[in-house]
Amino acid sequence: xxxxxxxxxxxxxxxxxxxxxxxxxxxxxxxxxxxxxxxxxxxxxxxxxxxxxxxxxxxxxxxxxxxxxxxxxxxxxxxxxxxxxxxxxxxxxxxxxxxxxxxxxxxxxxxxxxxxxxxxxxxxxxxxxxxxxxxxxxxxxxxxxxxxxxxxxxxxxxxxxxxxxxxxxxxxxxxxxxxxxxxxxxxxxxxxxxxxxxxxxxxxxxxxxxxxxxxxxxxxxxxxxxxxxxxxxxxxxxxxxxxxxxxxxxxxxxxxxxxxxxxxxxxxxxxxxxxxxxxxxxxxxxxxxxxxxxxxxxxxxxxxxxxxxxxxxxxxxxxxxxxxxxxxxxxxxxxxxxxxxxxxxxxxxxxxxxxxxxxxxxxxxxxxxxxxxxxxxxxxxxxxxxxxx
Ligand SMILES: Cc1ncc(COP(=O)(O)O)c(C=O)c1O
Numbered sequence: 001x002x003x004x005x006x007x008x009x010x011x012x013x014x015x016x017x018x019x020x021x022x023x024x025x026x027x028x029x030x031x032x033x034x035x036x037x038x039x040x041x042x043x044x045x046x047x048x049x050x051x052x053x054x055x056x057x058x059x060x061x062x063x064x065x066x067x068x069x070x071x072x073x074x075x076x077x078x079x080x081x082x083x084x085x086x087x088x089x090x091x092x093x094x095x096x097x098x099x100x101x102x103x104x105x106x107x108x109x110x111x112x113x114x115x116x117x118x119x120x121x122x123x124x125x126x127x128x129x130x131x132x133x134x135x136x137x138x139x140x141x142x143x144x145x146x147x148x149x150x151x152x153x154x155x156x157x158x159x160x161x162x163x164x165x166x167x168x169x170x171x172x173x174x175x176x177x178x179x180x181x182x183x184x185x186x187x188x189x190x191x192x193x194x195x196x197x198x199x200x201x202x203x204x205x206x207x208x209x210x211x212x213x214x215x216x217x218x219x220x221x222x223x224x225x226x227x228x229x230x231x232x233x234x235x236x237x238x239x240x241x242x243x244x245x246x247x248x249x250x251x252x253x254x255x256x257x258x259x260x261x262x263x264x265x266x267x268x269x270x271x272x273x274x275x276x277x278x279x280x281x282x283x284x285x286x287x288x289x290x291x292x293x294x295x296x297x298x299x300x301x302x303x304x305x306x307x308x309x310x311x312x313x314x315x316x317x318x319x320x321x322x323x324x325x326x327x328x329x330x331x332x333x334x335x336x337x338x339x340x341x342x343x344x345x346x347x348x349x350x351x352x353x354x355x356x357x358x359x360x361x362x363x364x365x366x367x368x369x370x371x372x373x374x375x376x377x378x379x380x381x382x383x384x385x386x387x388x389x
Contacts, residue, residue, distance in 0.1 A: 034371070047239070047277050091255060091259060092246055096234075108133055121200070122356045149185075167200065176320055197228070198230070201230060208293060225251045299370075300319060328363065
């Protein structure tokens with residue numbers, strides 16, 4: 001293996017959210033942090049080198065994105081996802097969540113209804129509510145840890161005020177990579193009721209074989225006209241601190257409306273290093289990504305066999321995509337507070353408590369496996385000791 005994902009890098013004292021906020025979040029400053037969705041791996045050297053090279057120039061003033069910024073996106077989506085898009089469909093976003101917020105502002109009015117499929121990434125909830133829209137939760141259906149969309153209930157929940165559906169593909173936290181037929185069915189319903197699909201595809205590069213990521217907008221011309229898809233190299237290449245993302249918007253009218261918000265909020269500039277990092281990642285990053293995926297798959301396999309062998313009450317369905325595992329602790333019959341307290345104070349583990357993703361997350365924890373195998377092993381041992389102190 002060319003890259004060493006086993007290496008443990010000390011992230012303490014770098015103002016890292018995952019480490020520095022432990023006291024605030026867990027009331028304990030030394031939990032093993034496996035919560036925030038960034039990786040503990042080194043950002044790839046070839047990206048760091050490109051950033052250093054630019055930093056050698058002594059002026060860091062306002063800077064345009066180069067031609068290659070968009071071209072690298074076009075190439076990446078073609079090579080990795082077999083999706084052919086054009087330059088004019090690419091819009092900048094200073095982060096995916098800010099992009100989602102701009103889409104909510106651009107395409108809905110206060111009081112409009114926006115559907116999310118829970119349990120789902122918590123900022124979907126807060127973005128909708130904080131901007132004064134009505135949040136409609138369409139819970140996913142869970143069967144033995146496998147999650148599916150509830151199409152029947154979805155259609156029943158739709159009324160004249162329903163304007164948007166925010167999709168997570170692959171889905172954080174349940175790890176589903178939605179299949180083409182599921183996306184087609186979802187798309188049909190949204191087309192029928194004129195609901196704009198905002199697809200958050202930030203985890204789209206992190207998909208394990210034999211699963212295949214499909215951009216919903218790629219499925220038909222009609223869907224392309226009624227979808228906005230957000231992407232970023234941030235999860236894939238560990239660049240979240242650079243806040244550089246983009247949207248694919250094929251519909252001209254939607255593109256212009258989105259662009260107005262980007263303009264009005266003066267969020268179009270981005271930052272020099274984010275632009276360089278994106279271009280470099282998408283131009284040179286494929287080999288690194290392939291090795292990363294192998295390593296993540298091994299981490300997932302390790303946790304799967306460890307739990308089956310040592311802690312069979314904790315259920316986990318292997319994620320099809322994302323480096324996040326969704327652990328089901330319901331067999332212990334603890335309240336969420338009891339479960340959290342046990343994990344934090346007895347085991348010394350900092351996971352994401354399941355209920356933050358929606359009520360159906362009660363009894364669950366999300367655990368971030370994008371770290372050295374040694375850390376994953378340590379976490380599993382901590383869990384085992386917690387059950388059998
Ligand atoms: C589904 C999803 N969307 C968006 C983000 C964050 O995006 P950004 O940092 O670009 O705002 C995350 C990070 O965990 C995520 O899981």
